[in-house]
Amino acid sequence: MRLFDSHAHLDFPQYKDDRVALLSEMRAQRVAALNVGADLPSSKASVELSCANTHVLAACGVHPHEAKDYTPQVEAELVDLLRGEAVAVGECGLDFYRDLSPRAAQGRAFRAQLRLARRLDLPVILHQRDAWEEFLEVLRDEGPVRGVVHAFSGDAAAAKQVVELGLHMGIGGPLTYPKNAQLREAVRSVPLERLLVETDAPYLPPQVFRGKRNDPLKVRLVVTELAQLRRIPPEELAEISWHNACALLGVEPSF
Numbered sequence: 244m245r246l247f248d249s250h251a252h253l254d255f256p257q258y259k260d261d262r263v264a265l266l267s268e269m270r271a272q273r274v275a276a277l278n279v280g281a282d283l284p285s286s287k288a289s290v291e292l293s294c295a296n297t298h299v300l301a302a303c304g305v306h307p308h309e310a311k312d313y314t315p316q317v318e319a320e321l322v323d324l325l326r327g328e329a330v331a332v333g334e335c336g337l338d339f340y341r342d343l344s345p346r347a348a349q350g351r352a353f354r355a356q357l358r359l360a361r362r363l364d365l366p367v368i369l370h371q372r373d374a375w376e377e378f379l380e381v382l383r384d385e386g387p388v389r390g391v392v393h394a395f396s397g398d399a400a401a402a403k404q405v406v407e408l409g410l411h412m413g414i415g416g417p418l419t420y421p422k423n424a425q426l427r428e429a430v431r432s433v434p435l436e437r438l439l440v441e442t443d444a445p446y447l448p449p450q451v452f453r454g455k456r457n458d459p460l461k462v463r464l465v466v467t468e469l470a471q472l473r474r475i476p477p478e479e480l481a482e483i484s485w486h487n488a489c490a491l492l493g494v495e496p497s498f
């Protein structure tokens with residue numbers, strides 16, 4: 244069974260002591276990952292990881308937390324990465340929960356990256372927290388893009404809006420949290436071809452690992468839960484989510 248974790252941050256310092264071992268264990272267990280940049284340095288690190296590992300792909304972008312640092316200079320460097328090894332723009336979006344960048348700056352950086360994705364014909368990795376209506380407004384206003392709403396956590400109505408926008412949704416560890424009945428209900432209603440699985444490692448570990456560091460190997464637990472909800476074998480769900488991720492990103496990792 245091969246698995247595709249569509250959202251991980253393996254360049255983060257949480258992996259400084261065992262990154263190489265983890266990457267080789269991923270290869271042994273046939274777990275591929277999209278490593279997602281959060282700012283310019285981590286976007287560069289994503290590309291380095293991707294160049295050194297055939298089972299890792301890279302996304303390059305600026306997270307809403309860092310939106311205040313999105314300058315023309317940063318954008319020019321992102322474009323270089325996106326014309327090279329990177330396969331997607333992101334993560335980008337709006338985060339009004341932590342508000343680490345002013346909201347106006349978040350909006351500007353988000354719109355700029357959506358335009359970049361369209362200009363370069365690349366998919367986008369979208370982040371949204373506590374900004375759902377504003378997030379949808381920007382997406383509708385900027386016009387159609389291919390992409391995934393990462394760490395989707397909404398209800399069935401929100402899931403429908405994602406599908407109507409032509410977007411995919413990334414489902415991660417929170418699907419396994421006892422209190423998340425609403426999310427489990429939502430993912431039952433989504434066409435299977437719109438579902439990706441992810442970890443958001445080192446964050447959002449599945450229930451049995453809560454409080455611990457997450458890693459892409461644990462995407463297996465998300466697949467198990469999702470397969471049970473959709474009443475199909477885990478092997479089948481793994482293969483469907485693998486194909487969905489590869490089709491969206493336009494490239495297939497190898498082991």
Ligand SMILES: [Zn+2]
Pocket residue numbers: 250252279334443
């Ligand atoms: Zn992330």
